[in-house]
Amino acid sequence: MYLYREIEAEWAANIAKGLVRPGEAMPSVREMCRRKQASPATILAAYARLEGKGLIQAKPRSGYYVSAKAGHLPEEPRISSPSSAPTSVQVGDWVMRMLRRDIHRDQTPLGAAFPALELLPSLPLSRHYAKAGRVLGREALAYVLPPGNPDLLRQIARHSWQWGAGLLPEETLITSGCLEALTLGLRAVARAGDIVAIESPTYFAILQAMENLGMRALEIPTHPRKGMDLDALATAMKKHSIRACLLAPNFNNPLGSLMPDSHKSRLVHMLGKAGIPLIEDDIYGDLHFGEKRPKPAKAFDRKGLVIYCASFSKTLDPGARIGWVSGGKFHPQIMRLKVMNTLVSATLPQAALAAYLETGAYEKHLRRLRVALKDQVQHMVMAAQRHFPEGTRISRPQGGFTLWVEFPQRIQTLALAEAAEREGISLAPGPIFSAGGHFRHCLRLSCGHPWTAYLEEALRTVGKLCHTPG
Amino acid sequence: MYLYREIEAEWAANIAKGLVRPGEAMPSVREMCRRKQASPATILAAYARLEGKGLIQAKPRSGYYVSAKAGHLPEEPRISSPSSAPTSVQVGDWVMRMLRRDIHRDQTPLGAAFPALELLPSLPLSRHYAKAGRVLGREALAYVLPPGNPDLLRQIARHSWQWGAGLLPEETLITSGCLEALTLGLRAVARAGDIVAIESPTYFAILQAMENLGMRALEIPTHPRKGMDLDALATAMKKHSIRACLLAPNFNNPLGSLMPDSHKSRLVHMLGKAGIPLIEDDIYGDLHFGEKRPKPAKAFDRKGLVIYCASFSKTLDPGARIGWVSGGKFHPQIMRLKVMNTLVSATLPQAALAAYLETGAYEKHLRRLRVALKDQVQHMVMAAQRHFPEGTRISRPQGGFTLWVEFPQRIQTLALAEAAEREGISLAPGPIFSAGGHFRHCLRLSCGHPWTAYLEEALRTVGKLCHTPG
Numbered sequence: 001m002y003l004y005r006e007i008e009a010e011w012a013a014n015i016a017k018g019l020v021r022p023g024e025a026m027p028s029v030r031e032m033c034r035r036k037q038a039s040p041a042t043i044l045a046a047y048a049r050l051e052g053k054g055l056i057q058a059k060p061r062s063g064y065y066v067s068a069k070a071g072h073l074p075e076e077p078r079i080s081s082p083s084s085a086p087t088s089v090q091v092g093d094w095v096m097r098m099l100r101r102d103i104h105r106d107q108t109p110l111g112a113a114f115p116a117l118e119l120l121p122s123l124p125l126s127r128h129y130a131k132a133g134r135v136l137g138r139e140a141l142a143y144v145l146p147p148g149n150p151d152l153l154r155q156i157a158r159h160s161w162q163w164g165a166g167l168l169p170e171e172t173l174i175t176s177g178c179l180e181a182l183t184l185g186l187r188a189v190a191r192a193g194d195i196v197a198i199e200s201p202t203y204f205a206i207l208q209a210m211e212n213l214g215m216r217a218l219e220i221p222t223h224p225r226k227g228m229d230l231d232a233l234a235t236a237m238k239k240h241s242i243r244a245c246l247l248a249p250n251f252n253n254p255l256g257s258l259m260p261d262s263h264k265s266r267l268v269h270m271l272g273k274a275g276i277p278l279i280e281d282d283i284y285g286d287l288h289f290g291e292k293r294p295k296p297a298k299a300f301d302r303k304g305l306v307i308y309c310a311s312f313s314k315t316l317d318p319g320a321r322i323g324w325v326s327g328g329k330f331h332p333q334i335m336r337l338k339v340m341n342t343l344v345s346a347t348l349p350q351a352a353l354a355a356y357l358e359t360g361a362y363e364k365h366l367r368r369l370r371v372a373l374k375d376q377v378q379h380m381v382m383a384a385q386r387h388f389p390e391g392t393r394i395s396r397p398q399g400g401f402t403l404w405v406e407f408p409q410r411i412q413t414l415a416l417a418e419a420a421e422r423e424g425i426s427l428a429p430g431p432i433f434s435a436g437g438h439f440r441h442c443l444r445l446s447c448g449h450p451w452t453a454y455l456e457e458a459l460r461t462v463g464k465l466c467h468t469p470g
Numbered sequence: 471m472y473l474y475r476e477i478e479a480e481w482a483a484n485i486a487k488g489l490v491r492p493g494e495a496m497p498s499v500r501e502m503c504r505r506k507q508a509s510p511a512t513i514l515a516a517y518a519r520l521e522g523k524g525l526i527q528a529k530p531r532s533g534y535y536v537s538a539k540a541g542h543l544p545e546e547p548r549i550s551s552p553s554s555a556p557t558s559v560q561v562g563d564w565v566m567r568m569l570r571r572d573i574h575r576d577q578t579p580l581g582a583a584f585p586a587l588e589l590l591p592s593l594p595l596s597r598h599y600a601k602a603g604r605v606l607g608r609e610a611l612a613y614v615l616p617p618g619n620p621d622l623l624r625q626i627a628r629h630s631w632q633w634g635a636g637l638l639p640e641e642t643l644i645t646s647g648c649l650e651a652l653t654l655g656l657r658a659v660a661r662a663g664d665i666v667a668i669e670s671p672t673y674f675a676i677l678q679a680m681e682n683l684g685m686r687a688l689e690i691p692t693h694p695r696k697g698m699d700l701d702a703l704a705t706a707m708k709k710h711s712i713r714a715c716l717l718a719p720n721f722n723n724p725l726g727s728l729m730p731d732s733h734k735s736r737l738v739h740m741l742g743k744a745g746i747p748l749i750e751d752d753i754y755g756d757l758h759f760g761e762k763r764p765k766p767a768k769a770f771d772r773k774g775l776v777i778y779c780a781s782f783s784k785t786l787d788p789g790a791r792i793g794w795v796s797g798g799k800f801h802p803q804i805m806r807l808k809v810m811n812t813l814v815s816a817t818l819p820q821a822a823l824a825a826y827l828e829t830g831a832y833e834k835h836l837r838r839l840r841v842a843l844k845d846q847v848q849h850m851v852m853a854a855q856r857h858f859p860e861g862t863r864i865s866r867p868q869g870g871f872t873l874w875v876e877f878p879q880r881i882q883t884l885a886l887a888e889a890a891e892r893e894g895i896s897l898a899p900g901p902i903f904s905a906g907g908h909f910r911h912c913l914r915l916s917c918g919h920p921w922t923a924y925l926e927e928a929l930r931t932v933g934k935l936c937h938t939p940g
Contacts, residue, residue: 137592141788176815339565
């Protein structure tokens with residue numbers, strides 16, 4: 001990359017991160033020449049590009065300053081206000097459409113929430129796969145019956161110690177990804193016709209699973225930063241016979257919201273008193289942007305009513321399809337359901353991941369991954385702010401790698417996603433995150449990929465499409 | 471192994487296979503000395519052991535003859551006569567118990583139907599796993615979205631050509647084992663409360679899946695050699711509103727029954743006329759003891775109403791958890807259900823199996839495997855006949871590797887399985903193969919392991935336990 005481009009990228013990031021704030025001076029050209037060992041022409045070229053993007057502006061005889069708009073964070077999306085009646089769920093067709101788009105890798109990947117493969121430790125993992133094959137020999141072909149590979153269960157329990165309480169290996173079961181964990185949890189505690197309270201918006205595959213199982217979704221208003229509104233939940237519990245609650249307190253997909261610990265504690269207490277099981281999706285929990293790994297709601301569970309679900313699909317090895325569920329008092333029933341659903345999970349991936357975790361490299365990898373994802377999310381926020389229409393609200397994720405965008409009402413994201421598809425850009429339109437078809441003017445952006453000019457261009461295109469009459 | 475033991479095993483097998491029949495003379499001791507380059511003492515030792523087992527008997531001054539009882543096949547089990555009302559299903563606890571037993575490999579493995587690992591091509595497979603890891607590199611970590619790895623889909627379609635019509639790759643989807651294929655099929659065509667017609671006995675995991683999904687099982691009388699009784703099915707169709715039919719025309723587990731082609735054709739026609747989908751379990755279809763690979767019912771399907779399910783778990787690589795479903799007109803719905811259930815199946819196993827199949831080694835492997843399994847089944851039949859009580863009926867499987875035993879009514883196999891467990895022997899008691907708790911005096915024996923004195927001893931123990939008052 002040319003040096004002026006590097007300098008441009010570095011300072012765009014600094015501005016996005018708030019390291020320099022609106023109105024503050026940029027380093028002088030002379031100072032930058034010294035720092036970067038570069039010519040004034042190079043620095044001026046970088047600054048000109050930053051100015052072109054509206055991030056900085058020149059003041060005559062005074063140098064460059066961060067422009068007022070640049071550091072200004074866009075407004076957050078509003079707290080959701082879904083209908084207060086349970087709905088039967090029908091989002092399947094839209095999701096299949098998006099996934100089909102993302103099979104074609106030539107589309108710009110803003111739709112499905114996959115981490116870029118270059119962020120994952122493919123080399124050490126492939127060595128562990130090869131080694132596991134050699135070590136297991138013939139046993140690589142054998143079933144590993146539920147609860148799964150004991151070494152892997154031990155490593156997962158050990159990993160969970162970082163958030164304090166930790167999981168009990170004897171209550172934990174290996175699944176084929178987090179989605180199987182969640183659906184087994186749902187099937188363990190609810191039946192067709194039952195009402196399940198969920199966040200609004202919520203991850204579409206959950207909605208689809210409920211759709212197929214004939215369960216009714218009760219969408220609870222959800223704050224874009226603090227998660228599910230517990231007062232609203234309490235009201236709903238009085239009005240409806242809620243059979244279970246399913247949510248992601250740590251970085252809801254798509255919001256990136258983080259429920260404060262005090263709320264988690266209240267949630268678990270509230271549900272516990274009513275004897276309502278909580279199915280907790282913690283798949284993004286390790287991807288926190290703050291200092292500390294947030295606790296899951298499971299850490300506040302004293303009654304065994306929390307069914308904790310997670311996986312390695314967003315952080316380490318999507319292709320392995322290895323997740324886990326720690327089912328509290330529902331563990332025996334979940335074990336039975338696993339046997340009925342897929343019987344066992346693949347043998348070699350379990351052994352390879354156990355060996356990789358054993359080395360301790362996972363925690364180091366996560367530290368690097370979190371820095372990268374936080375950076376990518378910030379770039380996406382900035383670009384969305386630059387290119388999306390006036391009045392667009394953007395979430396402030398505190399972890400994970402999805403961004404939630406609330407456009408002005410006139411912009412219909414189902415139509416927008418179709419238009420973007422024609423331009424080779426994959427998007428996840430808002431309504432697929434709602435059982436009741438809400439969020440017609442919202443959009444989820446996946447920030448799984450390192451920031452490039454290519455992504456900037458895609459955002460610009462989406463912004464332009466917003467102005468085109470559907 | 472000592473030579474006299476080898477000779478004993480060889481002739482026990484010859485008798486089992488009917489190569490020498492009751493009343494026929496065994497080769498003379500002198501002849502055998504010549505053939506085997508052995509001493510008369512060795513031959514006499516082998517013959518003495520065969521005599522001890524009641525397989526041959528000495529006639530004074532005339533030599534040895536195959537004894538009358540030896541070649542006498544036991545009676546087959548009766549055609550089942552389950553209750554004609556749909557039942558809700560509850561077999562989960564028993565199955566978990568059996569699987570837990572089989573986790574402990576120190577138990578003699580007559581319970582769960584796994585093929586012995588030594589019968590599977592572990593060495594070439596492990597080379598293909600390692601190679602796939604190298605070839606894929608970083609891509610080994612990526613999701614392979616439904617329908618799955620295209621090379622594997624192509625190989626599966628190619629493999630299916632051997633039975634004539636073959637599967638359409640564009641209607642086929644990779645699943646996490648055959649069980650996921652079957653449960654997705656069930657969920658695609660039936661809901662809670664619906665009636666599904668099944669064979670009686672039928673594979674317990676199917677019953678469990680139906681139990682959890684709240685579907686009602688209608689057990690149809692099933693012939694131990696010809697499969698489901700189609701007249702009984704026709705009667706049931708008049709009486710009940712049947713939503714779907716699920717069966718294994720090729721080698722039902724546990725019966726090993728093989729539905730004749732004319733019956734398959736009639737079955738598909740009958741159901742097609744009524745618009746009832748058929749979910750076909752063909753997991754054992756490649757393990758035929760006869761010359762030709764039997765056609766599945768799918769081969770007779772003209773309306774796209776047959777949902778064909780199979781996997782590599784019984785024939786090649788159980789640990790890979792790779793199956794497939796070819797859903798006819800239900801394919802789009804099954805694709806959606808896959809996305810809701812486990813999203814995708816593990817990446818590396820799909821690539822490794824595709825590469826292995828590409829070499830053509832699978833067909834060669836299957837030829838060897840079929841010979842081994844047929845031999846193991848015959849040994850098990852013989853041993854059961856030797857050790858089980860008078861009046862025991864034994865199935866004559868035409869493929870697969872499970873044997874169905876019908877004891878005299880007084881023998882309760884749930885109690886028998888518990889007693890055997892205490893003796894270190896894992897058994898699958900009859901009632902877990904029935905929604906209505908039938909088959910209390912029946913037992914499934916897995917013949918997945920090469921015949922050894924160890925298995926002979928286990929059968930002897932089970933036989934003794936039959937005589938112990940519960």
